[in-house]
Amino acid sequence: MLCPVCKCHLIVLELDQVEMDYCASCNGIWLDPGELELLLHMGNARPGPLSHALRTGGHKVWGQKRRCPVCRSKMLQVEVKGPPRVTVDRCRYGHGLWLDDRELGQLIEAAGGTHDAGALGRFCGRLFKGRRAPAQGDKDHVGTDSGQ
Amino acid sequence: MWEQIRANKRKSFVLIVLMTGLLGALGYSIGFAVAGVHEGGLMGVGVALLLTAILCLTAWTGGDGIMLATAGAHQIERSDMPQLFNVVEEMTIASGLPKMPDVYLIESNSPNAFAVGSPRRAVVAVTTGLLSRLNRDELQGVIAHELGHISNFDCRFMVLAGVIVGAIVFLADAFWRGLRYGGRIRSRGRGGGQAQAILFILAIVLAILAPIFARLLYFACSRKREYLADASSARFTRYPEGLASALEKIETAAFGETNVSRVVAPMYIINPLAAHEAFGLFSTHPPTDQRVRILRSMAGGASYAQYEAAFRKVSGKGVLGGTTLADRTAVPLRAPSAETEPTMADRRREAMDVLYRASGFLVGQCSCGTKIKVPPTYGETNITCPSCGKTVTVQPASAPAPAAADDPPVHVTLEPGHSWRSVDCPCGNSIPISPEFAARRIRCGKCGRKIEIDQ
Numbered sequence: 070m071l072c073p074v075c076k077c078h079l080i081v082l083e084l085d086q087v088e089m090d091y092c093a094s095c096n097g098i099w100l101d102p103g104e105l106e107l108l109l110h111m112g113n114a115r116p117g118p119l120s121h122a123l124r125t126g127g128h129k130v131w132g133q134k135r136r137c138p139v140c141r142s143k144m145l146q147v148e149v150k151g152p153p154r155v156t157v158d159r160c161r162y163g164h165g166l167w168l169d170d171r172e173l174g175q176l177i178e179a180a181g182g183t184h185d186a187g188a189l190g191r192f193c194g195r196l197f198k199g200r201r202a203p204a205q206g207d208k209d210h211v212g213t214d215s216g217q
Numbered sequence: 218m219w220e221q222i223r224a225n226k227r228k229s230f231v232l233i234v235l236m237t238g239l240l241g242a243l244g245y246s247i248g249f250a251v252a253g254v255h256e257g258g259l260m261g262v263g264v265a266l267l268l269t270a271i272l273c274l275t276a277w278t279g280g281d282g283i284m285l286a287t288a289g290a291h292q293i294e295r296s297d298m299p300q301l302f303n304v305v306e307e308m309t310i311a312s313g314l315p316k317m318p319d320v321y322l323i324e325s326n327s328p329n330a331f332a333v334g335s336p337r338r339a340v341v342a343v344t345t346g347l348l349s350r351l352n353r354d355e356l357q358g359v360i361a362h363e364l365g366h367i368s369n370f371d372c373r374f375m376v377l378a379g380v381i382v383g384a385i386v387f388l389a390d391a392f393w394r395g396l397r398y399g400g401r402i403r404s405r406g407r408g409g410g411q412a413q414a415i416l417f418i419l420a421i422v423l424a425i426l427a428p429i430f431a432r433l434l435y436f437a438c439s440r441k442r443e444y445l446a447d448a449s450s451a452r453f454t455r456y457p458e459g460l461a462s463a464l465e466k467i468e469t470a471a472f473g474e475t476n477v478s479r480v481v482a483p484m485y486i487i488n489p490l491a492a493h494e495a496f497g498l499f500s501t502h503p504p505t506d507q508r509v510r511i512l513r514s515m516a517g518g519a520s521y522a523q524y525e526a527a528f529r530k531v532s533g534k535g536v537l538g539g540t541t542l543a544d545r546t547a548v549p550l551r552a553p554s555a556e557t558e559p560t561m562a563d564r565r566r567e568a569m570d571v572l573y574r575a576s577g578f579l580v581g582q583c584s585c586g587t588k589i590k591v592p593p594t595y596g597e598t599n600i601t602c603p604s605c606g607k608t609v610t611v612q613p614a615s616a617p618a619p620a621a622a623d624d625p626p627v628h629v630t631l632e633p634g635h636s637w638r639s640v641d642c643p644c645g646n647s648i649p650i651s652p653e654f655a656a657r658r659i660r661c662g663k664c665g666r667k668i669e670i671d672q
Binding site for chain 2: 070078079080081082083084085086087088091093096101102103106107110111196197198
């Protein structure tokens with residue numbers, strides 16, 4: 070699969086049997102509905118705003134350049150309400166969600182809630198534990214900071 | 218069983234003849250209406266039959282391949298997924314098919330399965346979503362349903378019927394477009410004006426009705442075949458609850474997924490595109506809750522007669538033909554299997570890893586616990602772990618415990634006793650041994666190793 074932003078190959082990261090597609094150059098992640106479901110299933114979490122966003126809603130954006138890595142159709146933008154409040158890109162055919170570096174950072178920061186953004190955020194927090202908080206985070210920093 | 222298949226073939230033949238007749242009539246009336254002479258009508262029939270012949274030929278020679286390619290299926294081997302192969306093998310024996318079908322895996326989170334081909338050259342395809350959600354009993358029910366389709370010659374028939382329906386729809390559509398864009402149709406016949414006018418109207422009527430009719434016919438027999446395949450599944454597995462709970466799981470998860478090809482959709486065990494459509498004359502599949510209720514109300518056995526009785530109880534009428542019910546063999550129900558089940562995550566990882574291996578991914582394990590999988594086109598083999606920043610070297614993934622089919626057998630001593638015991642294979646798999654077990658050799662379902670048992 071190719072990254073919707075920088076068009077380079079995505080790599081797959083697996084932690085505790087859950088997978089995530091990750092772009093090593095722009096630090097965005099691609100969220101597969103199957104993996105999200107697995108994550109919720111394992112953590113006994115209830116589907117929240119993010120998994121809802123995966124299926125419904127979203128609007129076309131003028132000048133949208135990001136295409137779904139699975140079906141190459143232009144993605145829709147969805148506003149995910151509830152903590153954290155982010156705008157993510159969604160494949161209109163339900164292939165998945167794209168969270169870029171900033172959105173992922175917000176998600177990780179907001180982790181700790183009872184929503185599935187929380188379950189996902191906690192997971193991403195563990196997966197990218199070397200990451201700094203997004204407010205001061207610059208893109209080059211991720212990956213060079215070795216976590217303990 | 219054989220009686221049933223023969224009856225099925227006879228009925229299919231009648232249906233195909235009916236549909237071909239409809240096709241011919243449509244061809245003739247369009248031809249006559251356009252040309253205005255009898256020869257024109259004959260030519261119309263010729264064109265219609267030629268079109269069908271071409272479509273049939275394509276479907277016969279490459280249809281399975283096209284179908285699997287549309288669905289994005291990869292063929293998998295026994296060493297990839299031994300448990301799935303075991304289930305398919307068991308059900309092949311139970312259904313009496315002459316040859317075990319090829320097994321394909323589709324990457325899709327929507328849980329579904331379909332079968333194509335005839336008993337001698339069949340294919341069963343399952344999705345990764347199906348494998349990750351269903352336990353062994355449920356998977357067995359689904360596979361048995363698909364093999365039921367194959368042994369009842371449904372796949373062959375549905376492809377042929379689908380082709381004829383396609384030809385009828387195509388002809389009617391071409392006629393409509395011709396009317397709309399082709400301008401007025403002039404009468405060329407001498408004095409044939411009136412006959413032409415009548416046939417013209419007939420052609421319009423047929424062009425409207427034939428596609429509807431053909432689809433109705435197609436869908437009606439598609440639904441009936443689904444019930445028959447459900448009945449076969451109950452009989453092959455002797456455990457109708459497996460299929461019933463699988464259908465429920467599939468239904469709750471399948472809807473909402475729209476990334477399914479329209480062509481392949483009716484072939485699946487539950488039509489994933491029919492999410493918000495009400496059940497009606499145009500459905501290819503019967504309503505799922507009814508299928509589940511019928512399977513659950515089968516009491517006292519798993520034979521066709523019991524399925525028929527359950528069907529009568531639920532819907533008030535019969536579904537299976539008299540010849541099927543003449544088969545009075547008693548099929549007792551069995552208890553659910555007592556094996557400990559791998560978790561959903563285990564099953565999903567196993568299925569996905571097969572696909573990664575098939576597409577040549579490189580794999581590396583970082584000491585922080587993160588596993589990194591890289592597509593073969595990525596170019597680099599030294600990856601900085603995004604989690605901890607260490608450098609990880611990725612290499613081609615190897616199949617787990619390569620099938621040691623020709624390795625010398627391993628000797629295992631079985632402790633004496635009259636209860637269930639287990640034998641440990643060197644690959645880590647534990648094989649349960651029933652109290653009645655008397656053979657000297659078994660084969661590990663996970664790695665394929667031969668194990669000799671000293672009792």
